[in-house]
Amino acid sequence: MEMTEHTENRPARDLRVKLGNVELKNPVIPASGCFGYGYGMSEYYDIDVLGSISFKGTTLEPRFGNPLPRVAECTAGMINSVGLQNPGIEAVISEELPKMREAFHGPIIANISGFSIEEYRECCRRIDGEKQVEIIELNVSCPNVHGGGMAFGTCATSVADVVKAVKEVTTLPVYVKLSPNVTDIVAIARAAEEAGADGLCVINTLLGMRIDLKTRKPVIANVMGGFSGQAVFPVALRMVWQVSHAVNIPVIGCGGVATADNVLEMMMAGASAVEVGTANLINPWACRDIIDALPAAMEKYGIESLSELGR
Amino acid sequence: MRSNDTTYTILDNSWIGANTKLMLLEGPTEEFTRPGQFVNIAVPGFTLRRPISVCDIEGDTLTIVYDVVGGGTETLANMKAGQKLDILAALGNGFDISRCGEQPVLLAGGVGCPPIYSLAKHMIANDILPTVILGFNSDKRMIMIEQFENLDIPFYVATLDGSYGEKGYVTDVIRTEGLNPDYFYACGPLPMLKAICGQLSIPGQVSLEARMGCGFGACMCCSLETTRGAKRICKEGPVFEKDELIWK
Ligand SMILES: Cc1cc2nc3c(=O)[nH]c(=O)nc-3n(C[C@H](O)[C@H](O)[C@H](O)COP(=O)(O)OP(=O)(O)OC[C@H]3O[C@@H](n4cnc5c(N)ncnc54)[C@H](O)[C@@H]3O)c2cc1C
Ligand SMILES: Cc1cc2nc3c(=O)[nH]c(=O)nc-3n(C[C@H](O)[C@H](O)[C@H](O)COP(=O)(O)O)c2cc1C
Numbered sequence: 174m175e176m177t178e179h180t181e182n183r184p185a186r187d188l189r190v191k192l193g194n195v196e197l198k199n200p201v202i203p204a205s206g207c208f209g210y211g212y213g214m215s216e217y218y219d220i221d222v223l224g225s226i227s228f229k230g231t232t233l234e235p236r237f238g239n240p241l242p243r244v245a246e247c248t249a250g251m252i253n254s255v256g257l258q259n260p261g262i263e264a265v266i267s268e269e270l271p272k273m274r275e276a277f278h279g280p281i282i283a284n285i286s287g288f289s290i291e292e293y294r295e296c297c298r299r300i301d302g303e304k305q306v307e308i309i310e311l312n313v314s315c316p317n318v319h320g321g322g323m324a325f326g327t328c329a330t331s332v333a334d335v336v337k338a339v340k341e342v343t344t345l346p347v348y349v350k351l352s353p354n355v356t357d358i359v360a361i362a363r364a365a366e367e368a369g370a371d372g373l374c375v376i377n378t379l380l381g382m383r384i385d386l387k388t389r390k391p392v393i394a395n396v397m398g399g400f401s402g403q404a405v406f407p408v409a410l411r412m413v414w415q416v417s418h419a420v421n422i423p424v425i426g427c428g429g430v431a432t433a434d435n436v437l438e439m440m441m442a443g444a445s446a447v448e449v450g451t452a453n454l455i456n457p458w459a460c461r462d463i464i465d466a467l468p469a470a471m472e473k474y475g476i477e478s479l480s481e482l483g484r
Numbered sequence: 485m486r487s488n489d490t491t492y493t494i495l496d497n498s499w500i501g502a503n504t505k506l507m508l509l510e511g512p513t514e515e516f517t518r519p520g521q522f523v524n525i526a527v528p529g530f531t532l533r534r535p536i537s538v539c540d541i542e543g544d545t546l547t548i549v550y551d552v553v554g555g556g557t558e559t560l561a562n563m564k565a566g567q568k569l570d571i572l573a574a575l576g577n578g579f580d581i582s583r584c585g586e587q588p589v590l591l592a593g594g595v596g597c598p599p600i601y602s603l604a605k606h607m608i609a610n611d612i613l614p615t616v617i618l619g620f621n622s623d624k625r626m627i628m629i630e631q632f633e634n635l636d637i638p639f640y641v642a643t644l645d646g647s648y649g650e651k652g653y654v655t656d657v658i659r660t661e662g663l664n665p666d667y668f669y670a671c672g673p674l675p676m677l678k679a680i681c682g683q684l685s686i687p688g689q690v691s692l693e694a695r696m697g698c699g700f701g702a703c704m705c706c707s708l709e710t711t712r713g714a715k716r717i718c719k720e721g722p723v724f725e726k727d728e729l730i731w732k
C-alpha cells in the first residue's frame with residue numbers, strides 16, 4: 174500500500190523513443206558484436222526488456238574471422254579484432270533469427286557488413302522481409318576489396334554508393350554506422366543522408382593497438398583493432414553532437430555508454446536512441462541495469478519523457 | 485536463468501608456490517555443473533575480467549589457484565581476506581567424465597593443476613580411479629603436491645630438470661612406469677598439450693586458454709577453428725576433445 178502511494182506521487186517516466194517510424198519501448202540497444210544474436214544472453218536475463226537488438230555483423234558468406242589473440246585490454250576500454258566472424262546471411266536467416274525471435278519479440282536491427290557493394294546489396298535483399306527485422310544497419314568500417322582495401326566508411330562517395338545500392342533492394346529503413354576514423358565525420362554523414370540513408374549510428378570503434386612489453390610484439394595477432402568502451406565516450410558524444418546538428422535523420426548514439434547518465438547525455442547530444450557495446454562484455458546485465466536505472470536518472474534531472482530529449 | 489548475485493568474499497589468499505597463490509572465496513556455487521569450468525573475475529582497476537579455473541568447491545566456498553603474471557593477477561595477489569570480488573561463475577563446458585574409459589590418466593602442468601585437481605576429486609566421488617601425473621620445470625615451480633597426494637590415488641610428478649620425481653615430461657612417465665591408460669584429460673601450457681595429443685594414441689580431452697573479451701559467449705574474441713566448426717573457447721570450451729583440435 175505504501176509502495177503504491179509512493180509511486181503515485183512520482184510522475185510516470187516515459188522511456189519510449191522513436192527511430193523514424195520504428196517505436197522502441199526504451200532507447201537501450203545492445204550494439205552489434207557485443208550480444209551475439211541475443212538468445213545466448215537470455216541465460217542472464219529476459220532480453221525482452223530491451224528496446225531493440227543490433228545483431229552480430231553479418232556477411233554474405235560464412236567467415237571464421239581473424240587469428241587469436243583477438244582482444245587486448247586498455248584503460249577503461251578494450252581493443253578487438255574479431256574480423257567479422259559470422260555464419261553468413263543464409264545461416265543467420267535460417268538458424269540464428271528463429272532462435273533470436275523466440276527470446277526477443279521487439280524490433281531487430283540487422284547489422285550488415287560487406288567487402289563489396291554487391292555483397293551489401295545481396296545481404297540486404299535477403300534480410301528484407303524477415304519478420305521483426307525493422308532496421309538495417311550498414312557497418313561501413315570494412316575494407317572495400319575493389320577500392321584498394323580502404324574502408325568504405327572513410328570515403329563519402331563510397332558510403333553514398335553503398336546506401337544507394339542497398340536502397341534499391343529494400344524498403345526497410347537503412348542506417349549507416351559511421352566510422353570515427355575519418356577526418357570529417359560530418360561530410361560522411363551528409364553524404365549518407367543525401368544518398369537516402371534513413372538514419373545513422375555514431376560511432377563504430379576507433380582504430381587502436383597495444384604492444385606486449387614482455388614479447389615486444391603487438392598483443393593482437395592482426396596488430397591493430399577496434400578500440401571501444403568507456404574511454405571512447407567523449408569522442409563518441411562529440412561526434413553524435415556534430416552529426417546530429419548537421420543532418421535531419423535520426424542518430425543512434427554509440428560508444429562507451431555504460432550508465433543511465435551516459436544514455437541521457439548521448440540523447441542530450443542529439444541521439445534518438447543509444448547502443449551499448451563493450452559494457453555488456455564486462456557486465457552481462459549491463460543493458461538491463463541501465464534500463465532499470467533510467468527512471469531514477471530521469472527524475473533526478475527533471476526529465477519526464479525521453480522523447481523530449483534528442484531530436 | 486543465472487543468478488546475478490556475483491559477490492564473493494575472500495576468506496583466504498595465501499602463497500602456495502614461488503609465484504602462485506591460492507584464494508578461498510565464499511559465494512554462490514550452485515551453478516557449477518562440472519569440473520574444469522572457470523570463473524571470470526572483475527579485478528578492481530582493470531576493464532576486462534580475468535578467467536581462472538575452479539580448483540575446488542566445498543559447500544559455498546570456492547578455491548582458485550593462480551600464477552601472478554601481470555597487473556591483474558598482481559592486484560588479486562594483494563587482496564586481503566574480507567575483501568569482496570565481483571565474479572561470474574560456472575562458465576564454460578568443463579570435463580565430461582562419462583567417457584573416461586577404464587583407466588583414465590590426468591595430465592597437468594603448471595597452473596593446469598587446479599582444474600585437474602577438481603576433476604580428480606570429482607572422479608573419485610563418482611567411483612572412478614584416475615592416475616594423475618603432474619609436470620613442472622623444476623621443484624621450485626611445483627604446486628599442489630600435497631593436495632594431490634592426499635587424494636590417495638596413483639600419483640606421479642615429473643620435472644624437466646629432474647629436481648623432483650621423474651626427469652622429463654608427463655608423457656615420459658606413462659612410458660617409464662608402464663602405465664596403460666585408455667583415456668586422458670589434460671590441462672597446461674600449449675606446447676605440453678600439443679605434445680600430449682601428438683604422442684598419445686588414446687582419445688582424451690584437453691582444456692585450452694585464450695584471451696577473452698567476455699568469457700560467456702557474447703563477443704567471439706576466443707574462437708577456435710575445430711574439426712567440428714568454429715567454437716568459442718569460453719562457451720563450447722574450454723574443454724575440447726582431442727580429435728576436435730587442429731594443431732598448426
Ligand atoms: C579458461 C581459462 C582458465 C584459466 N585458469 C587459470 C588458473 O586456474 N590459474 C592461473 O594462474 N591462470 C589461469 N588462466 C590464465 C589467466 O587468465 C591469466 O594468467 C590472467 O588473465 C592474467 O592476467 P594479468 O592481468 O595478470 O596478466 P596480463 O598479461 O597483464 O593480462 C593482460 C590481458 O591478457 C589476458 N591474459 C594474459 N594471459 C592470459 C592467459 N594465459 N589466458 C587468458 N588470458 C590471458 C588477461 O586476462 C588480460 O585481459 C586461465 C585462462 C583461461 C582462459
Ligand atoms: C567484440 C566486438 C565486436 C564488434 N563487432 C561489430 C560488428 O560486427 N559490427 C559492427 O558494426 N560493430 C561491431 N562492434 C562495434 C560496436 O558495435 C560498437 O560500435 C563499438 O564497440 C563502440 O561502442 P562501445 O564503446 O559501447 O563498445 C564490435 C565491438 C566489439 C567490442
Ligand code: FES
Nearest residue numbers: 697698699704718
Ligand atoms: S570471450 Fe567473448 S565469446 Fe568467448
